[in-house]
Amino acid sequence: MANILVVAEVVLGRVKKATLSAITFARQTGSPFSVLVLGTGARDAAAEVEAFGAQKVLVCDDASLADQVCERFAPTIAEVARKGFDVVVVTASSFGKDVAPRVAAKLGAGYAADIAGVASEGGTLVYKRPVFAGNAFAFCEITTATQVVSVRQSELPAAEPSGGASPREEVPLAAADPAAGRVEYIGLEAQKSERPDLGEARVIVSGGRALKEQFAQVLDPLANLLGAALGASRAACDAGYAPAELQVGQTGRVVAPQLYFAIGISGASQHLAGMKGSQTIVAVNKDAEAPIFQVADYGLVADLFVAVPQLVTELQKSQA
């Protein structure tokens, strides 16, 4: 039986919901697990993960962890992992994927990214992960004693609390990598938005190249009405119609909301890789042959510039 260390992702003093999928992963292995909460504000954030049945909630709260510089996070994660953990689990976010291989290299561990499932086969953990932009799933085993994985929020449901409160333990901050002295954090440029995070939204309204400069003008009313997050195809981001952080796909965010609107998106495999786990998919496209219709539960062949405003009106009517 393995001992699992789940590394919580802390952003602005809150635990990201993706962490709960990492806890689900830990539970699926059937092994005991602890959660490491590290970052600035980790002491307060730790309360968010104390009721999930972890053996321990380990806390490292330090001002030097305010910015996501992996050369500062990796040494502490590795140091904690060395205290008897076999599998280190991070979220498959840009933070997790940046830091996890560095931790693996420190531990002499193998690392596998984007885990979509885990099962114990004859005592070894077998990991399921998407390859070729989600065109296939591969099953692999990590051959080293210590293992590091990043886990996909879109593939594993968020864990529900199991009650009680795990005992807390403070862990010391390990010295930063010497390389940290050669990294200067300048800042995070983010589009100010009141909308939910793409990874946490129940509804996502995504737009493609077809929206042109009217991206926000056409999609905002629909997203506002549904309390949805906005998403975009690569083509829409590349053209500057939508900010880069909205990109959904193989190289963008991987999402699985209850309801996903693909509006003016053709449905290239790299885009599908990021959203085909969604519960219900709606596509609006004027080309009846667009590949997006092959994955859509409900397809509407129409000009989006007519259909989306109509949809807004129709929804307003039904909400009234």
Place this chain on the structure above:
Amino acid sequence: MKILVSLKRVADPDNANKVKVTSGKIETTGLEWKPNPFDEYALETALRLTENGANTKARLGEVVVVTFGPKETETTLRAALATGADRAIRVDAADDTLDGDLVARALAALVAKEKPDLVLVGKQAVDGDANQVGQLLAEYLGWPQATFAGSIQSEGDKSLVVGREVDGGTLKLRVTLPAVVSVDLRIVAPKSVRSVHTPATHNYADGVRFAALMAIMAAKKKPLAEVKLADLAPDTALRIKYLRAELPPSRKAGIKVKSVEDLVQKLKTEAKVL
């Protein structure tokens, strides 16, 4: 500035012949080979960082490309030389004898020999989508890393300001060289990469450059060395073992709705998501 660029040849999952799984194994026969797109972007980035933009012939530094693969991958290296790289190295290995950790350890040994100021890698290889070689390499070298770079500005060949594409936006870091940088899609936009030598007014064409016919001929004469994997990494044990593969459950196409009213009705009563 001397830059080492890693370049992987991958089976293209995106052409007419889709990925197939036969008896639990992924079949790459029938798929087209192409350079990993992120590595093409890394090469373009390296070229932009070592020129002034106006005169792409005068290279201000050296760009060395390296691949791990069988003899056939020399085609990929020749193409990179034709696009502007100065020198190529092929580390001889069959694809299934490699994993990210082994590639990273061998690259670290190569870096010790070549002493580049910067290693540019793709953010991920689009076959295995493993997303780790750059980060592993940085740790093995004890160098800073800047992953998922969407923009790079060089400052006097001493440091780089890198705009990293992260979930919450663009995270800017200044890294002091030598460093490892992994590149993301938008690195090849017209203004994404600026060397200290690039005039502020210069705009690149969107995307990667193509080799001119003359350059393709000239590339045949550029140096291409072959290195044995075991000379770089004595321990060739793999840390990841692939057992089997399967196709994802195909999502069955749903229905076409006739109108917006019909759609809203179905979302409410059938899918029950509104």
